Amino acid sequence: MSFGFKEKGNQLFKDADYAGAEEMYSQAIQMNPKEPSFFTNRAVTRLRLEKWAGAEHDSRIAIDLNGGPKATASLKGSYYLSQALLELQRPQEAYDVAIDAYRLSLSAMNAQTENLSKIVLRSKQQIWAAKETARLREMDDTLASVEGLIEADLERELGDLKAQLEKGEIGEIGFNEDQKALRAEAEKKIRHVREAFKSASDARIEERVVPDYLIDNITFEVMHDPVMTVSGHSFDRIGITKYLEQSRVDPVTRAPMTVKDLRPNFALKAACEEFLTKNGWAVDY
Structure with missing residues (x-):
């Protein structure tokens, strides 16, 4: 039943x-x-x-x-x-x-x-974004104060919203939609504040971001020696080699594959090297 x-x-x-x-x-x-x-x-x-x-x-x-x-x-x-x-x-x-x-x-x-x-x-x-927020706020007390006010306003508004839900004044769906909208608006305000501080500090105060296409989807680190599978997906050589020695299949398509099928991705390797040369901090990503 x-x-x-x-x-x-x-x-x-x-x-x-x-x-x-x-x-x-x-x-x-x-x-x-x-x-x-x-x-x-x-x-x-x-x-x-x-x-x-x-x-x-x-x-x-x-x-x-x-x-x-x-x-x-x-x-x-x-x-x-x-x-x-x-x-x-x-x-x-x-x-x-x-x-x-x-x-x-x-x-x-x-x-x-x-x-x-x-x-x-x-x-x-x-996790990285949270670390960046802490780093930026340590660099500038005014930035920390402004962003703190934005977050305090968000928490107050979320509290009011939860009280409405508990009183039955709004439903679960409306609560979720309004909560998402409030968070999105707060994130937008913080982005605008950081852009203003970036301009005022000649880019000294700037959030650091690692582009997704440089990240290996096995080790989740910035790639150093990217290679390409038969299906066209790129991975760092060390991670994909260990994976293939164990599984012998493409990690995305599950088609049979060996280390011999891997091909260097020279363009992506050059992009990774350029990024790491200019952004040494990314090694700790």
């Missing part, structure tokens, strides 16, 4: 009726709270509904029911958990979950590898 609710939930999910799907999965869980797939299904549904805390809760239960984070069966739950943590503004936790799951997926040649690699990179970018 509980799997009947799951099937109904699956159909509603396909029809993009996420609220209805969440209700069906909840009923399935009430009937059988030991089935991990019910929790992973509700977790991904809650991600679509932007119920981040609920998605975190369900993902953690699914991981436990599947044997813990070191079990291959838990990879999907780990993927959903890392997404939820990222949206909850907890990038270090998201990174820790995603990188462990990513390494497990590589050794298991699991289909979640590519999804997890994207979350690892997003998490690392957010």
Whole structure:
């Protein structure tokens, strides 16, 4: 009977009726709270509904029911958990979950590898952005004060919004949309402030960014010796070599491949060298 609710939930999910799907999965869980797939299904549904805390809760239960984070069966739950943590503004936790799951997926040649690699990179970018914020604010007290005021206003507005939700004055969907809009507006204000300080300081106060195309999707570091696979994707030679010696398949397409199939990417190598020459700090990215 509980799997009947799951099937109904699956159909509603396909029809993009996420609220209805969440209700069906909840009923399935009430009937059988030991089935991990019910929790992973509700977790991904809650991600679509932007119920981040609920998605975190369900993902953690699914991981436990599947044997813990070191079990291959838990990879999907780990993927959903890392997404939820990222949206909850907890990038270090998201990174820790995603990188462990990513390494497990590589050794298991699991289909979640590519999804997890994207979350690892997003998490690392957010961690780096937080470090950059701290560095810039240490450089200029006025910048720190202005950005602090923007963030204080954001927290006050988010608090008011949460109070409206708790009073029933707005619904969950409206709350999520308004919360996202408030955060986006605050980020926009901070970008404008940093541009102004950059101009006023002759670019001395400038946020440092590593372009995505220079990052290896296996080691998640800036590439030093990029090579290209048959499918046209580039990786750092050391990382892809170790991967192919173990798996013997293209990490993106899963097609059979060996180290002999790799080709140097001279243009990308030149771009990486130029970037690192001008931005030595990126070695610590």
